[in-house]
Amino acid sequence: MTTKDMFANLGSIIASLMFAWAMFQQYFPYQLRKNIEKYSQRLLRFVYPYIQIRFNELSGERFFSRSEAYIAIQTYLSTRSSTQAKRLKADIARNGQTLALSMDDHEEVEDEFEGVKLWWASGKDISKSPSYSNPEEKRYYKLTFHKQHRELILGSYLNHVLKEGKAIEVRNRQRKLYTNSASKWSHVVLNHPAKFQTLAMEQEKKKEIMDDLIAFSKAEEFYERVGRAWKRGYLLYGPPGTGKSTMIAAMANLLGYDLYDLELTSVKNNTDLRKLLMEVPNKSIIVIEDIDCSIDLTGQRKGKKTEKDEAEEQKDPKQKPEKEEKATEASQVTLSGLLNFIDGLWSACGGERLIVFTTNYVEKLDPALIRSGRMDKHIELSYCRFEAFKVLARNYLQIESHPLFDRIRELLEEANLSPADVAEHLMPKTASGDPKLSLESLIKGLEKAKEEARLKAEEEARLKAEEEAKKIEQPPKEQDKVEAEEEAKKIEQPAKEQDKVVTAED
Numbered sequence: 321m322t323t324k325d326m327f328a329n330l331g332s333i334i335a336s337l338m339f340a341w342a343m344f345q346q347y348f349p350y351q352l353r354k355n356i357e358k359y360s361q362r363l364l365r366f367v368y369p370y371i372q373i374r375f376n377e378l379s380g381e382r383f384f385s386r387s388e389a390y391i392a393i394q395t396y397l398s399t400r401s402s403t404q405a406k407r408l409k410a411d412i413a414r415n416g417q418t419l420a421l422s423m424d425d426h427e428e429v430e431d432e433f434e435g436v437k438l439w440w441a442s443g444k445d446i447s448k449s450p451s452y453s454n455p456e457e458k459r460y461y462k463l464t465f466h467k468q469h470r471e472l473i474l475g476s477y478l479n480h481v482l483k484e485g486k487a488i489e490v491r492n493r494q495r496k497l498y499t500n501s502a503s504k505w506s507h508v509v510l511n512h513p514a515k516f517q518t519l520a521m522e523q524e525k526k527k528e529i530m531d532d533l534i535a536f537s538k539a540e541e542f543y544e545r546v547g548r549a550w551k552r553g554y555l556l557y558g559p560p561g562t563g564k565s566t567m568i569a570a571m572a573n574l575l576g577y578d579l580y581d582l583e584l585t586s587v588k589n590n591t592d593l594r595k596l597l598m599e600v601p602n603k604s605i606i607v608i609e610d611i612d613c614s615i616d617l618t619g620q621r622k623g624k625k626t627e628k629d630e631a632e633e634q635k636d637p638k639q640k641p642e643k644e645e646k647a648t649e650a651s652q653v654t655l656s657g658l659l660n661f662i663d664g665l666w667s668a669c670g671g672e673r674l675i676v677f678t679t680n681y682v683e684k685l686d687p688a689l690i691r692s693g694r695m696d697k698h699i700e701l702s703y704c705r706f707e708a709f710k711v712l713a714r715n716y717l718q719i720e721s722h723p724l725f726d727r728i729r730e731l732l733e734e735a736n737l738s739p740a741d742v743a744e745h746l747m748p749k750t751a752s753g754d755p756k757l758s759l760e761s762l763i764k765g766l767e768k769a770k771e772e773a774r775l776k777a778e779e780e781a782r783l784k785a786e787e788e789a790k791k792i793e794q795p796p797k798e799q800d801k802v803e804a805e806e807e808a809k810k811i812e813q814p815a816k817e818q819d820k821v822v823t824a825e826d
């Protein structure tokens with residue numbers, strides 16, 4: 321039989337079947353038709369060894385909402401669809417940036433799970449009398465598998481599909497940066513390009529942090545087994561411009577978590593703090609920047625901080641208004657309130673949350689705040705040394721080596737320049753972007769920093785010598801007495817009183 325004959329025969333068979341179906345629909349009474357369908361289904365069940373599950377797109381009583389399971393399955397199938405299906409549908413993904421592909425109606429893709437084959441098909445029902453609460457098209461996915469695998473599919477496989485689908489969605493979604501004003505979170509799209517690859521620090525240390533983060537994000541079972549809340553605390557400390565905030569953005573990008581930047585000074589009291597923290601969902605990083613400045617850790621600390629701030633303000637007058645603002649806002653959030661929420665109530669609900677504190681002055685933090693268990697990992701970000709510089713040179717100048725590198729290596733060991741300062745020197749100096757100019761500018765900067773450090777050390781040594789000389793002149797007992805009197809004065813004036821004074825003055 322030729323191909324032509326075959327198609328001719330096939331055509332006539334289909335035509336006959338359609339005719340028979342039309343006759344059946346027209347002449348058989350409704351009740352009889354239903355019964356025939358019912359019994360033929362039963363008969364089919366004996367001979368047909370497959371099970372089918374249907375997942376409708378619209379759920380709820382009046383089909384108002386899209387089913388979560390349908391969305392997760394669609395996402396899960398998207399990679400398989402793009403490689404297997406012949407007809408695809410494309411739409412802008414929910415992150416608003418990429419195209420999401422899914423299989424078109426009446427397409428089928430195959431999947432395999434623990435050696436078992438199964439099939440997903442997409443389809444749609446057309447409603448004859450569409451209305452507002454009954455849309456015209458109702459899409460669905462149909463899963464078909466052999467009945468001998470019923471347990472495996474209904475148990476582990478479907479769980480795997482939902483979990484994987486949701487995980488892909490989290491990876492693809494747009495990250496958000498939440499900030500609080502008083503007791504409300506508001507957000508913007510987080511579009512920070514920071515990556516661990518471009519972060520300037522020692523390779524080994526970087527890898528350790530990345531491994532730690534990835535291990536945490538996959539350790540759900542571990543935390544459940546040992547009975548701990550699935551959370552982890554990081555303390556990032558180091559001088560300004562060493563990449564603490566950049567690292568937090570890199571963490572969010574690596575894990576696909578949202579950032580919740582908690583401004584403690586604008587939280588009125590512990591109740592508001594609790595409300596804010598309870599609203600933070602899973603897969604998020606709660607960030608409290610400059611923890612030493614944002615919470616009045618103890619009464620005395622405030623005094624010390626003000627001195628320090630004054631010194632900083634003199635150096636950088638731009639910072640002044642911001643710091644002053646902080647001082648005037650009398651926040652009643654207490655250290656113990658914060659600690660209670662970190663390991664108490666809040667940690668009991670939900671999981672997969674990181675809490676990151678940053679500070680420029682780790683030595684000023686209360687030991688209760690940084691004890692292990694609360695802050696599990698302490699990460700020091702320090703001045704730029706040669707290994708970190710090489711990362712910056714690669715990022716900014718796209719060079720791996722240069723004759724000036726030797727001189728820079730020497731200087732970096734002797735002078736303290738933050739990666740932010742180094743990066744500033746490496747910014748292109750001309751349109752042609754000659755790396756030599758940038759490296760020379762860096763060398764000048766390093767030499768200047770070295771000289772400044774030398775002068776500062778000399779000055780400090782001089783002051784120390786003067787103090788020593790004074791001590792010798794003043795009998796030790798007298799000096800003790802003066803110090804004791806000063807301490808007594810501080811105790812007499814309680815912390816809150818001090819706050820009031822500051823506010824009144826402002």
Ligand SMILES: Nc1ncnc2c1ncn2[C@@H]1O[C@H](COP(=O)(O)OP(=O)(O)OP(=O)(O)O)[C@@H](O)[C@H]1O
Pocket residue numbers: 518519520521558559560561562563564565566567679680739740741743
């Ligand atoms: N380790 C680093 N790797 C790459 N770039 C860095 C690094 N450190 C700083 N930078 C650059 O310097 C800028 C400032 O860094 P960042 O804001 O992360 O510093 P910080 O440690 O948070 O400072 P602060 O203590 O003042 O908040 C960033 O925009 C980044 O480009």
Ligand SMILES: [Mg+2]
Pocket residue numbers: 564565566609678
């Ligand atoms: Mg910062």
